[in-house]
Amino acid sequence: MDKKFLDAMPVVLHLQSSGYDTYFVGGAVRDQLLGKEIWDIDIATAAKPDEVTELFDKVIPVGIDHGTVLVRYGGESYEVTTFRIDGEYNDFRHPEEVEYVSSIEEDLSRRDFTMNAIAMGKDGQIIDPYGGQEDIRAQKIKTVGSPDERFQEDPLRMMRAIRFVSQHGFELTDGTYSAFDQWKHLLSHIAIERIAVEFEKLFNGHELNKAWTLLVDSNLYAHLPILNESPQLMNSTKTIKWIPLNDLAEVITVFHILKPEISIDMWVKHWKLSNRIKRKSLTLVNAWDLWQNSKEKQCLYLLGEDHIAAFYRVLSTLNTHFDQDIKELFKAHHSLPIHSRKDLKVDGNDIKGWFPNEKPGPWIKRFMESVEELIINGELVNDSLEIKERVTSWNPHELN
Numbered sequence: 001m002d003k004k005f006l007d008a009m010p011v012v013l014h015l016q017s018s019g020y021d022t023y024f025v026g027g028a029v030r031d032q033l034l035g036k037e038i039w040d041i042d043i044a045t046a047a048k049p050d051e052v053t054e055l056f057d058k059v060i061p062v063g064i065d066h067g068t069v070l071v072r073y074g075g076e077s078y079e080v081t082t083f084r085i086d087g088e089y090n091d092f093r094h095p096e097e098v099e100y101v102s103s104i105e106e107d108l109s110r111r112d113f114t115m116n117a118i119a120m121g122k123d124g125q126i127i128d129p130y131g132g133q134e135d136i137r138a139q140k141i142k143t144v145g146s147p148d149e150r151f152q153e154d155p156l157r158m159m160r161a162i163r164f165v166s167q168h169g170f171e172l173t174d175g176t177y178s179a180f181d182q183w184k185h186l187l188s189h190i191a192i193e194r195i196a197v198e199f200e201k202l203f204n205g206h207e208l209n210k211a212w213t214l215l216v217d218s219n220l221y222a223h224l225p226i227l228n229e230s231p232q233l234m235n236s237t238k239t240i241k242w243i244p245l246n247d248l249a250e251v252i253t254v255f256h257i258l259k260p261e262i263s264i265d266m267w268v269k270h271w272k273l274s275n276r277i278k279r280k281s282l283t284l285v286n287a288w289d290l291w292q293n294s295k296e297k298q299c300l301y302l303l304g305e306d307h308i309a310a311f312y313r314v315l316s317t318l319n320t321h322f323d324q325d326i327k328e329l330f331k332a333h334h335s336l337p338i339h340s341r342k343d344l345k346v347d348g349n350d351i352k353g354w355f356p357n358e359k360p361g362p363w364i365k366r367f368m369e370s371v372e373e374l375i376i377n378g379e380l381v382n383d384s385l386e387i388k389e390r391v392t393s394w395n396p397h398e399l400n
């Protein structure tokens, strides 16, 4: 048993010895069977949320209405969810009500795919009433029971199916795939934040090309913001040989470069993305412009060490003929004379002081940028006297 399970074991044992049947469930059990790294541990129990709360010192009621509490133990957090089946999902976000059930088998029956509907007990015993292990061996993604019911309950599961294809390279069973047709329109009711999480994971997967083809062929994309209105963009993605991208900043950068009419702001707005994603993407887009104009050094300077790998992924995705080694980019960045404005031997105040009769204004920023550019390109030495000599030959009233 993986160490992560052993770390969480005292939580399971405490619930179990208090008289409540308790199991590990979900992605962790699946990933252990797949021999993959385990991330979050989820626990399912017969104890009701108030009973779980009674049993542990530190409990956070994260989703108490839906039967979930977070138990803090040994510096980790574990989602502990009461055995349940979901009621109607009227708002496609949370079920209107949850119904607690008494057995793990019933709980597993409301889960999305057979490979995610396997439980593991304290002794490592596996509860697998829906043939999840067999489907994992056959590399199949299959809904638990009726795909129509599972997708109606939560249409996001169609996106999850495709991201699992990307992560594991498995095939969807015919029944699971063909049910998309009837329910894919429901995706437009799903909160975009939830879709974005799956979309990002889809782009991280090593079988991204297979998953992307599926997203296109199934027409699922026609129910996703922006992609639904841009057949031309979708068309241009067909020839792309995707390489896994780390986050949605990299994804929307590629889309924006493929179709510049759709701005980064539009992507951020329609997909409700964070400011961090927006800032990173704008940096990547600006770097791309510099790169296209053969301003390699300025491009690397702008990116900084943190974004070079991201830019490399964007570049490799968009330009199949790009075969430079990433190490070369890091080396070229390393040998730049400066790496940030902080490294400059002068600052805006110095420049202002060299022109005592000029009012402060945008010219100072312009001069700073010119100094930076000259130094990056090796046309000026980063030395305050040399910089002063050059800058004082410029005219603040002239656009240089």
Ligand SMILES: Nc1ccn([C@@H]2O[C@H](COP(=O)(O)OP(=O)(O)OP(=O)(O)O)[C@@H](O)[C@H]2O)c(=O)n1
Residues within 6 Å of the ligand: 025, 026, 027, 028, 039, 040, 042, 110, 111, 112, 113, 116, 117, 154, 156, 157, 160
């Ligand atoms: N729409 C959903 C979301 C989740 N689940 C169930 O809840 C478990 C946990 O969900 P989540 O943590 O979102 O995903 P994982 O399957 O754990 O996958 P990963 O850890 O790779 O994100 C899933 O395994 C599945 O059994 C479900 O049935 N339907």
